Amino acid sequence: MSQTRASIGLMEKHNLTLSGLGRSFGTTRAVDGVSLDIGSGEFVGIIGRSGAGKSTLLRLLNRLVDPTDGHISFAGRDITRMKGRAVRDWRRQCAMIFQQFNLIDRLDVLTNVLVGRLAAHGFASSMAMRFTDAERALAIQALHRLDLAPQALQKAGTLSGGQQQRVAIARALVQNPRILLADEPIASLDPGNATRVMDALRTINVEDGITVLVNLHTLDTARAYCDRIIGMRSGRVVFDGSARALTNDVVREIYGSDDFGDFNESVTSTAIRSSVPA
Numbered sequence: 001m002s003q004t005r006a007s008i009g010l011m012e013k014h015n016l017t018l019s020g021l022g023r024s025f026g027t028t029r030a031v032d033g034v035s036l037d038i039g040s041g042e043f044v045g046i047i048g049r050s051g052a053g054k055s056t057l058l059r060l061l062n063r064l065v066d067p068t069d070g071h072i073s074f075a076g077r078d079i080t081r082m083k084g085r086a087v088r089d090w091r092r093q094c095a096m097i098f099q100q101f102n103l104i105d106r107l108d109v110l111t112n113v114l115v116g117r118l119a120a121h122g123f124a125s126s127m128a129m130r131f132t133d134a135e136r137a138l139a140i141q142a143l144h145r146l147d148l149a150p151q152a153l154q155k156a157g158t159l160s161g162g163q164q165q166r167v168a169i170a171r172a173l174v175q176n177p178r179i180l181l182a183d184e185p186i187a188s189l190d191p192g193n194a195t196r197v198m199d200a201l202r203t204i205n206v207e208d209g210i211t212v213l214v215n216l217h218t219l220d221t222a223r224a225y226c227d228r229i230i231g232m233r234s235g236r237v238v239f240d241g242s243a244r245a246l247t248n249d250v251v252r253e254i255y256g257s258d259d260f261g262d263f264n265e266s267v268t269s270t271a272i273r274s275s276v277p278a
């Protein structure tokens with residue numbers, strides 16, 4: 001159940017392929033003809049101004065939102081055509097974390113992490129929240145990796161924001177995912193906590209080979225952590241390249257030249273640097 005480096009070596013590598021993916025809400029094209037090939041183990045940052053379609057793209061990927069056109073495939077399977085149980089299994093494979101953590105405040109940290117195992121349970125056992133010893137061991141191991149073992153029995157609502165986001169990452173990890181989707185995971189954290197959360201994502205990516213796609217609203221974070229940066233504007237991909245290729249001209253194209261002055265202050269405000277070797 002637990003993923004080790006050795007087992008990753010045996011794990012088949014699969015690309016995540018988006019072809020002409022689109023989603024409309026009324027007349028709004030939230031995502032508009034996005035085609036991307038994301039390799040196994042990549043660490044991808046998605047940037048763009050508010051409303052560019054970043055969240056919708058992640059939600060399309062884990063089928064929280066259905067596309068109006070185009071396809072997503074993974075390991076030769078058409079994700080967009082999946083129904084019922086297959087969708088639930090896919091969601092287990094691509095765990096999602098959110099800006100607001102989405103923990104159950106009144107439950108302890110360990111139980112919150114174990115919630116990540118529920119996707120693998122039947123309905124009755126999910127309702128009863130019954131977990132095996134092996135699952136508890138897996139959850140404690142995940143907490144240990146995120147430096148949260150001492151907080152295992154503390155109520156989630158009493159933790160700092162950064163700790164809560166790391167609990168959410170531990171909960172994602174016990175799902176044993178192939179892909180981790182993170183929608184602005186550090187947007188409500190101070191720089192110190194933001195660094196710890198980004199470092200944790202990077203460590204998981206490097207050590208476990210899990211593909212990470214993370215929406216970010218600060219350019220310096222994207223530059224510091226991401227192998228590949230995707231810039232979206234009005235639902236479309238307008239940049240796809242390395243941090244080095246993300247020049248000021250490109251940034252202007254992504255965010256729109258009219259607000260260059262505004263965005264320049266707002267999107268670069270969190271000065272954090274990766275302390276995890278790539």
Ligand SMILES: Nc1ncnc2c1ncn2[C@@H]1O[C@H](COP(=O)(O)OP(=O)(O)OP(=O)(O)O)[C@@H](O)[C@H]1O
Nearest residue numbers: 025028029030048049050051052053054055056057
């Ligand atoms: N459920 C929905 N119903 C109607 N419109 C929606 C819905 N979800 C998203 N949209 C619209 O789609 C567009 C893209 O939204 P999305 O949330 O994906 O942008 P974003 O890049 O994540 O923005 P932000 O940086 O503010 O989080 C916006 O115009 C938004 O209003």
Ligand SMILES: [Mg+2]
Nearest residue numbers: 054055056183
């Ligand atoms: Mg968003």
